[in-house]
Amino acid sequence: MFGAGRHTLTTLNIPLLTSLITTPLFGDTPFRSEVYFVNQIVFIDLKWGTAEPILFRDSEFKMIRLRSHGIYSIQIVEPKLFVEKLVGTRAVYTNAAIEDFLRGVIIGRLSDLLGENLDSVLDLPRYFDELGAGLKARAKDDFYQYGISLVDFIINAITPPEEVQKLIDERSGMEAVGGMDRYFQFKAAQALGNIGAGGGGAAGGGGTDIGGAAATGLGLGAGAGLGMMLPGMLQQAMASGAQPKMRCPNCSSDIPADSKFCPNCGHNLQATINCPKCNTTLPASSKFCPNCGQQLGAAAAPPAPASEPAEGSGEAQA
Incomplete structure (x- = not known):
């Protein structure tokens, strides 16, 4: 291995006889050498990501698939080891092929790390730094086996599938409105409003196709069910609150x-x-009596006393 600088290579392995040996080969030497120029600068902004989702056992959502991506930077610190173990094993080895190999190493270590340190995707935000540091430490040893030093490593995102993201959003909505019952009441009222708006648009149009009519029928059926459930929900909420x-x-x-x-x-x-x-x-x-209006209690007027005939009045006695 030659260091940085200018070097001269000669093919006079067998002096005087070299010209005789190369004559049948039309001047080509049978003793061939391959020269590899290894660039030892720091290669930055190399991207990694999961080509296929990683299967993860979640304590909240059971079995889900996670995707992840980020960037890293490397430097070749052992050129001889790099050539012997990685580049020299194939006739042609491109930069893209090397990146694919290193990406596979990273994804394999990420799968192990998630299974050991994470219980649920809901805890991901607080574990990002720890996951990044742990993954760099594990991948660094793997890279060094091939003469490569892992200089920097960053996890940009670890995301669940779209369906799980919707479930997380709905769970956050439940907590924001104060519980599952209130959340379902809100969703039922929202669905009724959407169905009402859709029904008005259908009535204003000149005609609909079969698919539109079927969708409208399904919407009206769901709206009818929600319409029967919503009054009971509201009455129960009002009865419990007032x-x-x-x-x-x-x-x-x-x-x-x-x-x-x-x-x-x-x-x-x-x-x-x-x-x-x-x-x-x-x-x-x-x-007062609310049934007949009779005045009650001390406020009631006393009955008028019966009048007695006055003395000396009436017919004169004979």
């Missing part, structure tokens, strides 16, 4: 309707009286 109230007849405070005593003044709310006219049972503090 409690009936009443007013205390003594201090006028708003109190629960099923209270037996006023929590503000302690007034007994269970005392009752009967209407003298229609015999309806009423609270003791009632002033």
Whole structure:
């Protein structure tokens, strides 16, 4: 191996006889040599990525497939080792072929690292730096076997399939609106609004094809089911959120309707009286009967006393 500089190679392996040996070969020497020029600069911005998704066992979403990509930079630090183990094993070895080989090494190490350190894709954001450092440490030893030093290594992204991304978005939506029940209520109302908008557009058009009619029918069927479910959901939410109230007849405070005593003044709310006219049972503090309008309690006017004949009035006694 020659270092940097200018070198002269001669083919006089057998002095004086070289010309005789090369005569039958039309001047070509039978002792051939191959010269490899190895560039030892740092090669930057080399890209790596998963050609096929990596199968990953997720604690939240079970078996999913992950894709990943990033960049790295390398430098050839042992030219002899590089030529003997990598380049010299094939007649033609291009830069693209070397990159494909190194990419395969990286993906193999990434699969092992994900299985050992990650439980769920939901934890990926906080493990990016650790995964990058761990993957660089493992791949660096593999690269050095071929005389290559892994200078830099960066993971740009590790992404699940589109279906899993939608599930993650829906889960975030549930947490944002306060739970699964409220999320389904929101989605049902949104679906009804979309179906209503689609129905108006279909009515305004002059005609639809069979596929459009079938899609509209499916949409109306789903809308009918949601329409039957939504009132019950809303009534349940309203019933759980609103409690009936009443007013205390003594201090006028708003109190629960099923209270037996006023929590503000302690007034007994269970005392009752009967209407003298229609015999309806009423609270003791009632002033009028809501059934017949009879005035009750102390506010009722006393009956007029019967008039007695005045003395000296009437017919004169005989």
